[in-house]
Amino acid sequence: MSNTVYLDYHTAKPVDPRVLDEMMPWFTERFANPSSLHRDGDLATEALEASREKVAQFVNADNDEIIFTSGATESINLAIIGYMMKNRKRGNHLIISEVEHISIHNIAKYLERLGFNVSKVPVDQYGRVKLSKLERRVTDKTILISIQYANNEIGTVQNIQEIGEFANERGIAFHTDAVAAEGLVPINVERDNINLMSISSNDIYGPRGVGALVMRKRYRVNPVMIGGGQERGLRSGSEDIPGIVGMAKAAEIMQSEMDDEVRRFKAWRDRLIREVLSIIPDAHLNGHPTDRLASNAHFRFEGVEGEALLLSFKDKGISVSTGSACSSKTLEPSHTLISTGLLHEEAHDSLQLTIGRFTKNEDIDTVLKALPEIVGKLREMSPIYKGR
């Protein structure tokens, strides 16, 4: 991807070369199974536990609160399905927000088919959950609230500490999908009143195929996969030591560099927002104007189809996105944008630009140069757009 501009960091991130270096010996030299009783096995066990400690420190949890999984999807399954199954005697009601990732909406449907009840809290025009609305969804059967830390499309950051406190005061467990937020917002499960949290490795520039469930003490879940009993029976299957070592290194790097990185991203994000809104007529910002991820600029251009926009960018070797990766190959409009009050046709007019660790100043220049031309051309061809 050397000669392309990539502003699609929310969808996929490269592995940091320093992470890859750390992983390398575990592929070919120190490859043993941590269950083995020989020296090579001991080395693998030590690496596994040292990695657990690094990931725990990254989110201010204890080592034994980290369960390594095959990625965010598995963590979320374990957290939500696992918690509802384990605690079904205490209640059968789950609350999620309208703007959760598609995987959580699909889990909600699955749980409903199993006889659970699920309520969805609406969000405001910026995609934020209001406590007053959440309050009206709580019943005496509610045992779990799952609200994302930040939105993976429009970048709006929730007031997680307040939502966590709200849940915990009522004796309701609180899970947060922190995949979009990790590495961009300082996460502290203790301060944020988080009981269960799903994180992924790739979202902090670690390898794919690895993630973690942070499960605080006193909280228990059922496994979703059955097997040899690794990870305290919650994640069976031989541990992916290179992947886990990579995730830990990624967490360590992120912890020391996040402040600088976020400062750099914010300057670019603010420049993107400022210039796009001033240069291009009938352009709007999606998501919260200030409480948004430092990496995220999400626009709507009246009369311009997001997909056409994306293909025009593709022709110029610029990789951007219209929304969530999972729904990008369907023609469905983003449920997140619909939830913030946009019409279907408005939701289709979106462009998501997301900044990452290897973004360069010239990438921002290139996009800012290309965008007005592309939007202009597409509007000329549009039968709908009238302009001002």
Add this chain to the structure above:
Amino acid sequence: MSNTVYLDYHTAKPVDPRVLDEMMPWFTERFANPSSLHRDGDLATEALEASREKVAQFVNADNDEIIFTSGATESINLAIIGYMMKNRKRGNHLIISEVEHISIHNIAKYLERLGFNVSKVPVDQYGRVKLSKLERRVTDKTILISIQYANNEIGTVQNIQEIGEFANERGIAFHTDAVAAEGLVPINVERDNINLMSISSNDIYGPRGVGALVMRKRYRVNPVMIGGGQERGLRSGSEDIPGIVGMAKAAEIMQSEMDDEVRRFKAWRDRLIREVLSIIPDAHLNGHPTDRLASNAHFRFEGVEGEALLLSFKDKGISVSTGSACSSKTLEPSHTLISTGLLHEEAHDSLQLTIGRFTKNEDIDTVLKALPEIVGKLREMSPIYKGR
């Protein structure tokens, strides 16, 4: 592990350096999500589908019969739990063998708690399933038979073609856990009458954290994880492209080199068996004398605890195993050995030596030199062993 001898290939394998080379660009350069509609996303999609083709060829399946998973454990969950759930209206009875991997025994217990019935077929002294015994377990509610291709401990290879035919003739689906066999026995799902098959990447010198379910046409399973709907809804979560590319390369290499490799392994295995049984008194071979994996030599030494043996080898920097990786940290005797008719104390007296791609002639020499001395010393200290 450069200065140690490693004869524990059934437990964990290194990634072949050629596989790692193939994976490298997908970590840092071509890292996009296959769901993305830009050029980088197209590259990822192409790699995903090319990998699917290579894995399909390796087992003689069609491309669309390969579902990539996070590893063998997930494949097995998807195959067995997924099939039983999907087809429960047709019957609620599952048959497995006594010598299946611990994860399958745990899945059986899980299914029993959900109200399914599970029968276990016994095996003969070599660990082989007999059709006459299998026949007696079949009921009109039997919808799935799951028998391993080869045993992960004692290396006995089942007559899979015959078992598959037996199942298919009766309209019963046949799943095989081919993890121990892959790369050591030519697998052909068409010839072998296999309907569902679980394979892992690491067992053919690919990376950990990847595997596949081979699901033949007309066979359907329920997902065990819910999410964004990747892999036709059966394996949600962004695809681990470096891992999948690695598994495919591993399959490709294996396909072209397996014959030579197996020939080499067999010579070492036969030398190990011949010399150990002739040099060491009261030594026995576990598993089938000839229908066994080319990589596997599994012994029992009267009066010598496997764990003590293993620790003596550890002191000499030699990595070996007493049995399955998952149970090696418990004090339970191997359920496989018990199933072949050994007493608990006999099952504890075992040593598993497994050969792999990077085994050298000197490794075999070293072990053959160390073994008589270690066994002799341990027997001297043994209060039970009387010798002949």
